[in-house]
Structure formats: C-alpha cells, structure tokens
Amino acid sequence: MTGTAVATDVLHVEDLSVHYQTPRRVVKAVNRVSFTLRPGERLGLAGESGSGKSTTALAIMRLIRPPGKIATGSILLGGRDLAKLSEEGMRQVRLAEVALIPQGAMNSLNPVRRIRDHFADSIAAHDRTANDTRIRERTKELLRMVELREDVAKLYPHELSGGMKQRVCIALGISLQPKVIIADEPTSALDVVVQRQVMQTLGTVQQQLGASVILVGHDMGLLAQFVDRLAVMYAGRFVEVAPIREIFRNAQHPYTRGLIESLPTLGEKGIFRGMSGRASAFPDPDAIPDLEELAPDHWVAPHPA
Amino acid sequence: MGTLVGSPQQEIAPREASVNRERLMNFGSYIRRNPALGFGLFIIILLLLIGIIGPLFVDTERSAPASVLPDQPPSREFPLGTDDQGRDLFAVVVVGLPLTMRVGFIAGIVGLGIGTILGFTAGYLGGMTDTIIRTLADVLLTVPGLVVLITFASTVKGTIGIGTMALIVASLAWMWPTRTIRSQVLSLRERGYVQLAKISGMSTPEIIFYELVPNLLPYLAGSFVGAVGSAVLASIGLEALGLGPQNEPTMGMTIYWAISFNALIRGLWWWWLTPIALLVLLFVGLMFISLGLDELANPRTRRTNS
Amino acid sequence: MRTRSIVKRVGLFFLVIWGAATVNFVIPRLSPSDPIRSRLSAMAVQSGFVQTGIEEMVKAYQAKFGLDQPLYVQYFRYLKDMFTFNFGYSLSLYPAQVLDLILNALPWTIGLLTMATLIAFLIGTITGALMAWPGVPQLFKSVASIFLTMSAIPYYLLGLMLLYLFGFVWKVLPLYGGYPAGTVPSVSLPFIGTIIRHSILPALSIVLAEMGFWAIGMRSMMVTTEGEDYMVFAEARGLRKRTIFSGYALRNAMLPQYTSLALSLGRIVSGSVLVEVIFAYPGIGTLLYTAIKGSDYFIIYGVVFMVILTLGVTTLLLDLLYPLLDPRIRQGA
Numbered sequence: 001m002t003g004t005a006v007a008t009d010v011l012h013v014e015d016l017s018v019h020y021q022t023p024r025r026v027v028k029a030v031n032r033v034s035f036t037l038r039p040g041e042r043l044g045l046a047g048e049s050g051s052g053k054s055t056t057a058l059a060i061m062r063l064i065r066p067p068g069k070i071a072t073g074s075i076l077l078g079g080r081d082l083a084k085l086s087e088e089g090m091r092q093v094r095l096a097e098v099a100l101i102p103q104g105a106m107n108s109l110n111p112v113r114r115i116r117d118h119f120a121d122s123i124a125a126h127d128r129t130a131n132d133t134r135i136r137e138r139t140k141e142l143l144r145m146v147e148l149r150e151d152v153a154k155l156y157p158h159e160l161s162g163g164m165k166q167r168v169c170i171a172l173g174i175s176l177q178p179k180v181i182i183a184d185e186p187t188s189a190l191d192v193v194v195q196r197q198v199m200q201t202l203g204t205v206q207q208q209l210g211a212s213v214i215l216v217g218h219d220m221g222l223l224a225q226f227v228d229r230l231a232v233m234y235a236g237r238f239v240e241v242a243p244i245r246e247i248f249r250n251a252q253h254p255y256t257r258g259l260i261e262s263l264p265t266l267g268e269k270g271i272f273r274g275m276s277g278r279a280s281a282f283p284d285p286d287a288i289p290d291l292e293e294l295a296p297d298h299w300v301a302p303h304p305a
Numbered sequence: 306m307g308t309l310v311g312s313p314q315q316e317i318a319p320r321e322a323s324v325n326r327e328r329l330m331n332f333g334s335y336i337r338r339n340p341a342l343g344f345g346l347f348i349i350i351l352l353l354l355i356g357i358i359g360p361l362f363v364d365t366e367r368s369a370p371a372s373v374l375p376d377q378p379p380s381r382e383f384p385l386g387t388d389d390q391g392r393d394l395f396a397v398v399v400v401g402l403p404l405t406m407r408v409g410f411i412a413g414i415v416g417l418g419i420g421t422i423l424g425f426t427a428g429y430l431g432g433m434t435d436t437i438i439r440t441l442a443d444v445l446l447t448v449p450g451l452v453v454l455i456t457f458a459s460t461v462k463g464t465i466g467i468g469t470m471a472l473i474v475a476s477l478a479w480m481w482p483t484r485t486i487r488s489q490v491l492s493l494r495e496r497g498y499v500q501l502a503k504i505s506g507m508s509t510p511e512i513i514f515y516e517l518v519p520n521l522l523p524y525l526a527g528s529f530v531g532a533v534g535s536a537v538l539a540s541i542g543l544e545a546l547g548l549g550p551q552n553e554p555t556m557g558m559t560i561y562w563a564i565s566f567n568a569l570i571r572g573l574w575w576w577w578l579t580p581i582a583l584l585v586l587l588f589v590g591l592m593f594i595s596l597g598l599d600e601l602a603n604p605r606t607r608r609t610n611s
Numbered sequence: 612m613r614t615r616s617i618v619k620r621v622g623l624f625f626l627v628i629w630g631a632a633t634v635n636f637v638i639p640r641l642s643p644s645d646p647i648r649s650r651l652s653a654m655a656v657q658s659g660f661v662q663t664g665i666e667e668m669v670k671a672y673q674a675k676f677g678l679d680q681p682l683y684v685q686y687f688r689y690l691k692d693m694f695t696f697n698f699g700y701s702l703s704l705y706p707a708q709v710l711d712l713i714l715n716a717l718p719w720t721i722g723l724l725t726m727a728t729l730i731a732f733l734i735g736t737i738t739g740a741l742m743a744w745p746g747v748p749q750l751f752k753s754v755a756s757i758f759l760t761m762s763a764i765p766y767y768l769l770g771l772m773l774l775y776l777f778g779f780v781w782k783v784l785p786l787y788g789g790y791p792a793g794t795v796p797s798v799s800l801p802f803i804g805t806i807i808r809h810s811i812l813p814a815l816s817i818v819l820a821e822m823g824f825w826a827i828g829m830r831s832m833m834v835t836t837e838g839e840d841y842m843v844f845a846e847a848r849g850l851r852k853r854t855i856f857s858g859y860a861l862r863n864a865m866l867p868q869y870t871s872l873a874l875s876l877g878r879i880v881s882g883s884v885l886v887e888v889i890f891a892y893p894g895i896g897t898l899l900y901t902a903i904k905g906s907d908y909f910i911i912y913g914v915v916f917m918v919i920l921t922l923g924v925t926t927l928l929l930d931l932l933y934p935l936l937d938p939r940i941r942q943g944a
C-alpha cells in the first residue's frame with residue numbers, strides 16, 4: 001500500500017478486492033489494491049485491457065454488479081467507508097461527492113431523453129428543492145463550462161457528435177461539484193483532435209472545481225500529458241505507483257518499462273518495441289508482492305531480475 | 306476435471322470414451338441450472354410416451370366411432386370415459402395425441418427448413434434478395450394466419466389428411482424462423498471470426514457449416530419450438546372449426562365434436578376436458594422449452610449459481 | 612426524407628391489400644367444385660325434389676355473378692368490387708348482402724378485441740417490467756409466473772374452461788351471445804350493462820391468455836436494456852431507482868415491445884375467432900364459422916378480405932405512430 005491514510009487525503013482505498021464468480025472458479029479482477037488520492041491531484045490508472053483498472057473505478061462507485069462483488073477492502077471518503085454504506089447512502093454519494101465520467105459516450109446517454117432531461121434527472125435526484133428555473137439555469141451554466149452551446153440542451157443524444165456527447169457526460173459529472181471525478185477512458189472512442197479538446201475541458205473544469213481526478217486509461221501518451229501521479233496495474237494488482245515524471249525517467253518495474261518503451265517516438269521512426277506475448281515473460285498474477293517504497297513516493301512491487 | 310486449464314498435457318490425454326461421458330455430465334449439470342428447459346423436455350417426453358406405450362394398455366381400434374358404449378363417464382373400464390359417438394376416449398388419446406403432435410412436428414420442421422434457408426439467404430447475401438425475403442416475411446406475419454388458412458382449408462373441405470394439413474399449416478409457419486435466423490446471421494456475419502475465416506480462405510459453405518451453424522443452434526432450436534407451437538395452434542384451430550381431417554381422432558377434432566354435440570351443456574365434461582388438458586400440457590411444455598432455450602441463447606438472463 | 616418513408620409504408624399497405632385480394636381470388640378458383648352449383652344442389656336436396664332444370668339455373672346465376680366471363684375480366688371486375696366493398700350476396704342467407712352481414716358483426720369484434728388487447732398489453736407489459744426489476748417482492752413474481760404459464764394456452768381452450776366454470780358450474784355469467792336473446796338493442800345504460808356482462812368471459816379468455824406473452828417479452832426486453840451503458844451511467848449519477856425504472860429502462864424497452872404489438876395483431880385476431888365461436892359472440896368469428904358450416908364462400912372471402920384490410924390499416928397506423936416513441940426515427944438526424 002502507498003502509505004497510511006492522511007487526514008487531508010480525499011480518497012483512501014485500502015486492500016480492495018473485486019471477485020467475479022464464474023462456474024469454474026473465482027476471478028480476482030481486482031486483487032488487494034490500495035492507494036490514496038490527494039486533494040486537487042490527478043491520478044492516472046494505467047494498464048492493459050483486463051488489468052482491472054475499470055473495475056477498480058467502478059468499485060469505488062459501488063457499481064459492481066453480480067456475478068461480481070467487492071470481496072474485501074475499504075473505500076474511505078471524507079471519513080466514511082463507501083464499501084459499508086447502505087444502498088440509499090451510496091446513491092446520495094454518487095454524483096454529489098464522487099462522479100463517474102464513463103467510457104463509451106456512444107451509449108452512455110439515454111436515447112429517448114433530451115439532454116436537458118438528463119441534467120434535470122441528475123439534479124432532482126439529489127436536491128428535492130430544486131425548481132425548474134434553477135435547473136434550467138444550472139444546465140446552461142454547465143454546458144457553458146464544457147464549451148457547448150446552450151441550445152444543445154433541447155437535443156437528443158443521437159443528434160450530437162461523439163465529442164459533444166463526451167462533453168455532456170463531463171458536464172453531467174460535475175453538475176453537483178464532486179470532490180472526486182473518476183474518468184474511465186473518456187476518450188477511447190474519439191479521434192485525436194477531439195481527444196485533446198475533451199482532455200482540455202476535463203482539466204479546466206477540474207481546476208475550477210478544485211476536485212481530484214482519477215483517470216483510467218491505457219494510452220500512456222495521453223496519461224503522461226494529463227496526470228500528476230501514475231499507478232500501473234497488471235492482472236488486478238499494482239506494480240508501480242509514482243509521480244509521472246519519475247515513471248518516465250526512472251521506471252523500475254519491467255512491466256512499466258515495457259509499457260513506456262512500446263510508445264513510438266518521433267526520434268525512432270519505424271522502430272516498434274512491443275511487449276512479449278508470452279505469459280512466462282511476466283510476473284505470475286497470483287504472486288505479485290505488495291508494493292515497497294524504493295524512493296520517496298515511488299512504490300514498486302519487488303520483481304525477479 | 307483434474308487437469309489444469311492451459312496445461313500442455315490436456316491435448317495429449319486420451320479423450321475417446323470420456324468425451325461422451327463428459328458431454329452427458331455437462332448436459333446434466335446444465336439442465337440443473339436451467340430448470341425451465343428440463344421441465345419442458347420432461348413434459349414433452351411424457352406426452353410422447355403416451356402415444357408409444359399407450360397401445361399396450363388399450364385397443365386402438367376403440368378410437369373409432371361406434372366401438373363402445375357412448376356417453377360413459379370415466380370408470381375402471383373406460384379410464385377417460387367415452388364420447389357421444391361411441392369412442393373410447395383413452396384410445397382416442399393414445400391415437401390422437403401422437404397425430405396432433407405429428408402435425409406440429411412436421412409443420413414445424415418444414416416451416417423451420419424453409420425459414421432457415423430463406424433466413425440464411427437473406428442474411429448472408431443481403432441486398433435485393435434480403436429486401437424481398439424480408440418484406441415478404443414481414444407482410445405475411447401481419448396477416449392473421451388462421452383466417453387465411455380457413456380460406457385454404459374450406460376450399461378443400463373434407464378431403465384433408467394429416468399430411469396435407471401439416472403442409473397447409475407449414476405454409477404460414479416459416480416467417481418467424483426466417484426473421485430470427487436472418488437477424489442472427491446478420492449479426493454473426495460481421496463478427497471477427499467469420500471475417501477471419503474468409504481471409505484464411507475458407508469457402509462459403511465451409512464458413513456456413515463450421516462457423517455460423519454452431520452459433521445459430523440455440524436460435525434454430527428456439528425457432529423450431531416456436532414453429533411447432535404455432536403449427537399445433539393453427540392445426541387445432543382449423544380442426545376445432547371443423548376444417549380438419551374428418552376421420553382422424555386428433556385432439557382438435559375431438560374438441561370440435563365435443564362442441565358440436567354440446568358436451569359442455571350436457572355435462573359430458575370428460576369429453577372436452579381430456580383433449581384440452583393434454584393440449585394445455587403440450588403448450589406449457591413447449592413454452593418451457595422455449596424459455597429454457599431463450600436462456601441458452603441470451604446468457605444475460607442467466608442467474609448465477611451461489 | 613420522412614415523407615419518402617411514409618410513402619413507402621403506405622405503398623406497402625396497398626401492396627398487401629392487393630396481394631390479399633388476389634390470393635382471395637385465386638384460391639377458390641383452384642378448387643374443382645363450383646360454389647354456385649354445389650349450393651344449388653344442396654338446396655335442391657334440402658327441398659326434397661330433383662331439379663331437372665338445375666343446369667339452366669346454374670348458368671343463369673353464373674351470368675348474374677359474372678362467372679362465365681374469361682378469367683382476366685373476372686379478375687378486374689373482382690378488384691373493382693373489392694375496392695368498392697361489393698362482396699356480393701350471401702349464398703346461404705340470400706338475399707342478405709355480405710357487406711351488411713360484415714358491418715353488423717365488425718363493431719362487436721373490434722370492440723372486444725381493442726379492449727382485450729389493450730388491457731392485456733398494459734397489464735402484461737407492466738408485469739413483465741416489474742418481474743425484471745430487482746426491488747420487487749418475490750411473491751409478486753411467483754404469482755405473475757402462474758399467469759405467464761397461462762399464456763401458453765390458446766385463447767379458446769382457456770375460454771372453454773372459463774365458460775364451464777363461470778357459465779355452467781357457477782352460473783354467474785351468461786353462456787352465450789352478445790346480449791340476451793329477445794331484448795331490443797338500445798343506447799341505454801342497462802343495455803350497455805348487459806353487453807358488458809356478455810363480453811366479460813370472451814374478453815377474459817383473451818386477456819388471461821395473452822398477457823403472459825407481453826409479460827415474457829417485456830421481461831426479456833428489460834433484461835437486455837439492463838446491460839446498456841446508459842443504465843450504468845444513470846446509476847452512477849445517483850438517480851433514484853424509480854426514475855431509472857420508468858424513464859430509462861421502461862421507456863427504452865417499450866420500443867421493441869411496441870413493434871411486437873404491431874406484429875402480433877394477426878395472431879390475436881386468429882385466436883379470437885374461436886373465442887367468439889365458443890361464446891356465440893356476434894362478431895366476425897361467429898360469422899365466419901357459420902359461413903364455413905354452410906359452405907357460404909362469398910361470406911368467407913368477404914370476411915377474410917375485410918379482416919386483412921382492417922389489420923392492414925391498424926398496422927399502418929401503429930407504424931406511423933412509432934416515431935412519436937423513438938426520437939431517433941424522427942425527422943432530420
């Protein structure tokens with residue numbers, strides 16, 4: 001684990017495990033993961049498909065559905081353990097304190113409801129006293145924050161482009177000024193130009209709100225440009241957690257090094273260094289040891305060679 | 306089963322006799338997890354057995370009119386009673402139930418066959434062929450089947466045999482299978498493994514047999530059950546109106562005669578209750594099978610165990 | 612853009628009607644027996660004397676009905692007749708016109724079916740939606756399952772059982788008819804009351820047997836909808852369960868359910884024919900049954916055509932209303 005909980009930490013996840021029950025055996029999608037999120041910080045969660053990063057994000061939101069369940073661990077937010085909250089308690093925490101910006105903006109909006117209804121639903125779910133005028137004003141304000149025209153409000157999701165939909169999702173995510181924003185691969189389905197716009201928007205609103213962000217993704221280049229600290233996941237476990245510059249300058253774990261080296265650079269055109277596909281080249285998923293602090297704030301899972 | 310998943314020894318181990326046993330055990334454990342399917346199959350097999358084992362218990366000749374004393378309530382001699390025209394209803398059931406089921410199965414198979422061929426063609430070839438087939442199927446679906454069948458059947462009134470009946474009914478049983486198969490083929494066609502097969506040079510028939518059909522099996526089975534169900538429904542509908550084979554004691558004709566001779570008002574409850582009860586069992590059994598197959602095809606409805 | 616698809620849809624409608632009419636024209640002519648001759652022979656036998664001049668009579672009627680003309684002339688006359696709803700005279704109830712008989716019977720059937728279908732659809736759909744929703748008590752789901760099982764039974768089998776129970780054993784509801792024999796129809800409250808009393812059992816047979824179908828369909832639609840991304844996001848935004856159920860799950864699952872309704876009309880009509888027969892309900896079904904028994908082919912063909920026409924119009928209307936439910940199909944985009 002990356003240190004004990006400190007009072008100023010926004011979020012402290014301790015020993016979190018998410019297990020999926022399948023007919024043959026239990027799959028440990030997230031296997032005893034611990035980390036801390038500091039105020040105003042941008043934490044990246046990197047790893048390949050299936051590493052458990054999205055599951056971790058969903059677990060924090062308590063959105064894991066059967067046959068999966070949170071097997072162990074605590075999720076401390078402002079002194080409360082989200083893992084132990086009641087259904088209604090968690091419902092109130094969602095969006096108001098921890099917001100999710102989902103992957104696949106293609107389908108995250110309800111096709112039969114207008115954009116303004118999405119905002120109305122979100123606000124009314126947490127604030128019974130909100131009246132129509134206030135909701136309308138707030139909707140316009142939020143759309144402006146993500147640089148969308150006001151008249152987007154009366155449109156249906158299918159009338160928006162991918163980038164616009166993603167920005168609507170961001171606007172919905174910040175509508176109640178949460179302390180933590182979890183962005184789960186928000187730009188996967190978008191082209192590079194739109195990606196940049198969306199990430200800029202995300203950064204701007206984060207700063208305006210003073211919120212902390214957990215950015216989940218597998219695009220190391222994207223993560224490098226956005227996050228302050230990076231946690232690298234493999235087979236449900238953390239293998240390295242450190243400030244982003246430190247990772248790029250001085251990655252300690254072979255997996256992290258493999259990820260970085262696989263990024264093509266301008267200087268070495270035509271040379272691609274992929275990672276080996278053989279399972280034997282990597283640590284045994286069931287036997288990854290706990291992280292150890294090799295350097296100040298630089299945690300690595302001990303590895304052979 | 307003992308061996309680790311992914312271990313190299315698994316490929317080399319002898320699998321001859323153990324394969325079938327393993328399949329049987331897998332089937333058994335699947336049935337336990339899918340009770341609907343098991344229950345449905347159980348009912349249908351039970352009904353089939355009536356026709357197969359029944360002749361051992363009763364003389365099938367007594368299903369013809371004027372064989373026994375008429376209007377007898379159920380007794381030890383006539384377990385299901387007799388009807389107004391002197392038929393032993395137990396014999397009628399033993400003879401007639403298989404007939405009714407046969408019409409259903411024949412029409413179901415023919416309907417499924419036509420439907421599968423058309424559905425495949427439409428889904429795989431696309432374009433104008435697809436449009437024509439799809440429009441035809443959709444249009445015929447909105448037409449009230451029984452009403453059209455009435456037109457057919459009343460024109461050839463009196464001369465229908467079981468086989469003709471099955472064919473008439475089958476003529477309107479192919480549309481749902483066509484729709485289902487077509488939409489499945491459309492979604493499967495673009496899947497990765499199909500395109501991979503194309504690239505690696507598999508011929509079209511090979512692709513159809515080795516890649517598409519195995520994935521279509523639950524839908525084919527589901528469509529078959531649906532076709533059988535609607536075929537039986539249509540056939541007993543025609544029979545109950547008096548448009549069925551006049552000389553065969555099928556379940557539908559039995560109902561027709563019961564209504565014609567006012568069995569309801571005369572209190573001859575065993576006459577009309579017997580075919581109804583058996584038909585209800587048949588439909589319920591088919592419904593459970595189709596619910597079970599639904600679950601097989603759409604695992605999201607699957608409830609996890611423990 | 613929209614107008615083009617509307618035009619196509621309406622064109623399809625006319626294509627179907629024309630197809631049905633043509634099939635209706637061809638089929639009787641495939642049979643070797645001639646309706647007029649067989650009818651007259653039957654009448655002769657009934658009256659008890661041998662008609663020596665029967666061939667002349669047949670020829671006279673054939674000329675009157677235009678059956679002696681070449682086929683293509685008959686076909687165009689026939690199409691014109693269909694277009695003007697001229698279905699001719701009933702063979703068995705001559706000189707009653709087929710159209711009049713149909714117009715007498717049609718309102719009964721439409722009344723019964725519309726009501727029964729709507730009730731079954733609403734109850735079934737909502738039940739199905741609730742069955743797929745986790746927060747609902749198990750007792751409800753178990754009771755609902757029993758009704759689902761009933762949906763496997765054809766309407767009229769259920770109808771027979773209900774008739775026996777309520778009409779015969781318990782004698783609470785009338786055995787047959789649309790209203791008591793001998794009463795004079797009038798637009799009065801007591802008369803409407805008896806109409807409703809007589810409609811209860813037929814309607815109940817249809818509703819009980821049909822609602823399971825909608826419930827099963829809706830339940831499966833809801834399950835499919837459950838897995839959609841917008842459902843996850845809705846939950847992530849902390850929306851109340853009720854909001855998610857009605858505005859997100861139900862609203863989206865309704866779309867294929869509605870399409871299913873449009874496609875099921877034919878099936879429902881088919882099922883209700885026999886229900887009417889059992890209850891001697893004065894609708895299209897009983898008319899058809901009487902016609903079959905009496906070999907009155909003109910009534911049969913007239914009824915079949917009218918049924919297909921009515922269904923075609925209803926399906927067309929339902930199709931045209933669909934964009935109101937699904938904004939993705941509306942103008943633009």
